[in-house]
Amino acid sequence: MLHTDGSIQKHNQLLIQKKVSGGTVLKKKLEMLEELQEIEQVIDGMKTVQSGLQGELDDIGLAVDATRQEVAGLEERLTLLESEKSALEATQATELENITRSETNMKEIKTNKEFQAVGREISAARKQLTEIEEQILQKITQIDESAGELTTKKSALGEMAENSAERASEKQAEIDKIQHDIDADVVRREALTSAMPASLIKRFTTLRDQRRGRALAIARDGYCMGCNMQLPPQLYNNLYKQEELLSCPHCQRILILKLQQQ
Ligand SMILES: [Zn+2]
Numbered sequence: 512m513l514h515t516d517g518s519i520q521k522h523n524q525l526l527i528q529k530k531v532s533g534g535t536v537l538k539k540k541l542e543m544l545e546e547l548q549e550i551e552q553v554i555d556g557m558k559t560v561q562s563g564l565q566g567e568l569d570d571i572g573l574a575v576d577a578t579r580q581e582v583a584g585l586e587e588r589l590t591l592l593e594s595e596k597s598a599l600e601a602t603q604a605t606e607l608e609n610i611t612r613s614e615t616n617m618k619e620i621k622t623n624k625e626f627q628a629v630g631r632e633i634s635a636a637r638k639q640l641t642e643i644e645e646q647i648l649q650k651i652t653q654i655d656e657s658a659g660e661l662t663t664k665k666s667a668l669g670e671m672a673e674n675s676a677e678r679a680s681e682k683q684a685e686i687d688k689i690q691h692d693i694d695a696d697v698v699r700r701e702a703l704t705s706a707m708p709a710s711l712i713k714r715f716t717t718l719r720d721q722r723r724g725r726a727l728a729i730a731r732d733g734y735c736m737g738c739n740m741q742l743p744p745q746l747y748n749n750l751y752k753q754e755e756l757l758s759c760p761h762c763q764r765i766l767i768l769k770l771q772q773q
Pocket of ligand 1: 728761762
């Protein structure tokens with residue numbers, strides 16, 4: 512009997528020891544998870560800032576591109592106007608030749624009727640010529656306007672490109688600095704996760720993906736602070752025992768018991 516009693520006592524002692532060491536392991540696990548979550552939050556935050564900066568950097572490039580396109584558009588318009596002007600000038604030259612020819616022909620005309628007919632042709636051609644000359648003048652005005660606009664736009668582009676290059680390199684430097692910090696935290700994360708069971712990391716990562724970046728939730732006053740739902744009393748009591756990792760039945764986050772004063 513004594514032997515048996517002693518054995519039972521020993522067994523109970525072992526159980527208690529096991530429980531205590533189990534609790535310590537769990538505590539350690541929870542601490543690691545909390546640290547992991549903190550690192551992930553920091554990395555997430557930095558990535559958000561970084562992508563905002565990347566957006567601003569892209570916008571700088573887009574603004575320059577837009578102005579560059581406006582310049583190209585104006586150059587195209589100018590080329591078109593020049594070629595229209597050339598075409599009009601060619602027509603003008605042809606009309607002038609026609610008039611000169613008709614005038615030369617007139618000298619050889621014998622009848623009055625023919626003379627009048629050619630005369631009408633010439634005056635029609637002159638009228639046409641006047642219209643062409645007006646159109647050429649219009650083109651010249653348009654060309655001057657476009658050329659002026661182009662000069663202004665080009666100098667704006669030059670200034671903009673210079674400013675943008677400066678601003679872009681500032682943004683890039685900020686992005687790089689954040690990347691440097693992210694890399695440092697990734698190293699920290701790796702050091703941490705290498706000391707954690709793979710299954711736990713997998714559970715954590717899956718939860719994080721499903722639960723907007725938060726795999727852990729604080730349990731307090733019988734509630735899960737992750738989803739603000741009441742926890743079943745038995746589950747809440749089990750949290751105090753610190754025997755196993757427990758999840759919120761509503762949001763599945765891993766629960767960490769924190770009392771009000773903590
Ligand atoms: Zn929850």
